Amino acid sequence: MPVITIDAPAMSKKxxxxxxxxxxxxxxxxxxxxxxxxxxxxxxxxSENVGVGDILLCDHKPTE
Structure with a gap:
């Protein structure tokens, strides 16, 4: 029985x-x-529990 684990941000039930x-x-x-x-x-x-490089994801500023 294969198990697939997905780590993701909060999502709706849908x-x-x-x-x-x-x-x-x-x-x-x-x-x-x-x-x-x-x-x-x-x-x-x-997002406060994920680091990308040396920056917490919650502190990451999206580029436009």
Whole structure:
């Protein structure tokens, strides 16, 4: 039973459903397994708990 773990920012339940559906369907096709064999774990990560380089993601200023 493959386990796919996704670390991501907070998402709505609708977004999570879409993400799980998409990953499970693709993994099922690629691995030639039934979709019911795919386990997906979503871990929501606050931006203050992620560093990119030497900067916390919450302090990162988006470029325009």
């Amino acid at each position: 977004q999570k459903r879409e993400l799980v559906r998409s990953f499970a369907t693709t993994a099922s096709q690629v691995m030639n397994l039934p979709v019911s064999a795919i386990v997906i774990i979503i871990r929501e990560v606050e």
